[in-house]
Amino acid sequence: MGRRCHAGIVQTNLDEAREWVGRASGRALFLLGAGASKPALPVxxxxxxxxxxxxxxxxxxxxxxxxxxxxxxxxxxxxxxxxxxxxxxxxxxxxxxxxxxxxxxxxxxxxxxxxxxxxxxxxxxxxxxxxxxxxxxxxxxxxxxxxADAPLGHFEPLLRAAKTGIVTLNYDQLIERAGEKFGVEVSTGAELWDGGFQWQFGTAAVHLLKMHGSMTWRGSRSINHESGNLVPAVGFYETSGLNEAAPNRLLTPTVIFGSGSKTTPFSAFPALTRQFHDWLERSELLVVVGYSFRDQHVDAAIRRWASLSPSRRIVVIDPYPRRHIRQDEDTLGGLLWAMDAEYRTPDADAPSVAATLGKNRMIFLTGGVESLLPALVA
The missing domain is CATH 1.10.150 (DNA polymerase; domain 1)
Structure with missing residues (x-):
């Protein structure tokens, strides 16, 4: 299979993307958006x-x-x-x-x-x-x-693949459940957070960074303290499900919800963001799965990371075929124009920035996550 440009979307050879994953030698970071949970979960x-x-x-x-x-x-x-x-x-x-x-x-x-x-x-x-x-x-x-009944088999190759880590912007537990099903220990680091600006993980084989929180995280010592007094939030309890209360009886999940800016100085989110930046710095390849490029703090970090080294590459798996990707419209359009040597804007034949350098650094794959993700990392 070769390259073709259709309806403004660059389709690329899956074999080339697999070669990039292999070349990263474990320095690949996986970023999961809402589309990574499709079609199992409603979006x-x-x-x-x-x-x-x-x-x-x-x-x-x-x-x-x-x-x-x-x-x-x-x-x-x-x-x-x-x-x-x-x-x-x-x-x-x-x-x-x-x-x-x-x-x-x-x-x-x-x-x-x-x-x-x-x-x-x-x-x-x-x-x-x-x-x-x-x-x-x-x-x-x-x-x-x-x-509860979501298929998880397509996550097993991801869990077992060599990688920097997995970042998810989702609140669900699909990755944790896949780890339990396939006998791969997953650590989110939630109960290890000490209230500071550092995030750390347990000794589990897979480190999962839930950047926007989780439906299973509860503030551990922010309310209902045994003394009856409010104290600073210095950690989390991690429950097994949405409707399970923490030992302090707290049921409220710790998540950042709503569109617009998701940057906040509160709770663990500065530590989570810092860990994301640290992981990016240690990675040569970013694999983006089902993310719509709508969160400014995530997009800015990706742009910065990609611009600081010509050896850094991006693979995007998108389950939603897009009729148009404009250079000036969103982060994805800008990245394609800057990093894909054969990309053309849908309304012009102007070559991309990468074309002048003669080196393609971005692959865009349109298709279902259940088939493409295993094919990419197996």
Whole structure:
């Protein structure tokens, strides 16, 4: 198989990608996005439909005096019109919790009115927070339900492959469950975090970095301390499932949810981000699986890593065929233009930056993760 350019997408020889993995000699870092869990778990439009329907049902059980159901009925048509990304919907609802402090209020007149609150933005914010919690909770619940019967066989070659590590932006437990099924010990490092800026792992064969948190992480000593006093969060309990409480009775997962910036100075996230950067520096190849290049802190790190050495390469496995990838539209388009010698923008024949250097550094593979991932690393 050779190369071909079709509908703005560069298709490349899988054999070449396999050669790159072998040449990396264990210095390959795997980055998993939501598409890495497809088709086992619902994503995009399917997940959004499940969550909206679940909240419709849940609001039927609120006390008669609660205004949350009425608020939900008011905002649901707007949310349904926004698109299929559940984290975009979450961010939209979140704006209702800080209208009084949002600087756009100085420029935009006529925020959507909710007559039942009579201008009481504090009560509006309180009820919007209820809905926010439901959006996140029902999303994690849908993922947890689906992963119970998820096929895991395609992850076994990844678990056994030589690599720098596995980074996942997902909250699910597919990798941990695959490790249990195939007898490969996996460490997330969650219970080893000491509250500082370093992240470390156990002696397990596979190190899994869950950059945006996990549905199974609970703050270990931030609330319900035996003294009755609040103390700084200095670690995590790692439970076996979404609905399992930690020894301190905490059920709330530690995750970063919502679109937009996912950078935060709180909890373990600075340590997790630092570990991601450290792993990138030790890697010669980045294998991106089902990631849509929408998280700025991840994209910026990838761009920086790729630009600092001409020997660094990227393989992208994308289960969603894209009709157009524009150079100026997203990180993926920019990377293709800068790193793939045969890439052309869909609306012009301008050669890429890499073409002038005569060296291709990026391979884009479109297809199902269940078939492509094992074929790449087996």
């Amino acid at each position: 995009s439009a399917e997940l959004t439909e499940i969550v909206l329907a679940s909240i419709d049902e849940a609001t039927l059980n609120f006390a008669a005096e609660s205004r949350v159901p009425e608020l939900w009925r008011d905002i649901r048509p707007v949310l349904a019109s926004m698109g299929s990304n559940i984290e975009d919907l979450y961010q939209a609802v979140e704006t209702l919790t800080y209208q009084d402090s949002d600087p756009t209020r100085f420029w935009v007149k006529g925020f959507m009115e909710f007559p039942t609150y009579g201008g009481n933005t504090a009560e509006l914010a309180r009820d919007a927070q209820w809905i926010l919690d439901m959006v996140q909770g029902h999303t994690l619940g849908a993922l947890d339900t689906a992963q």
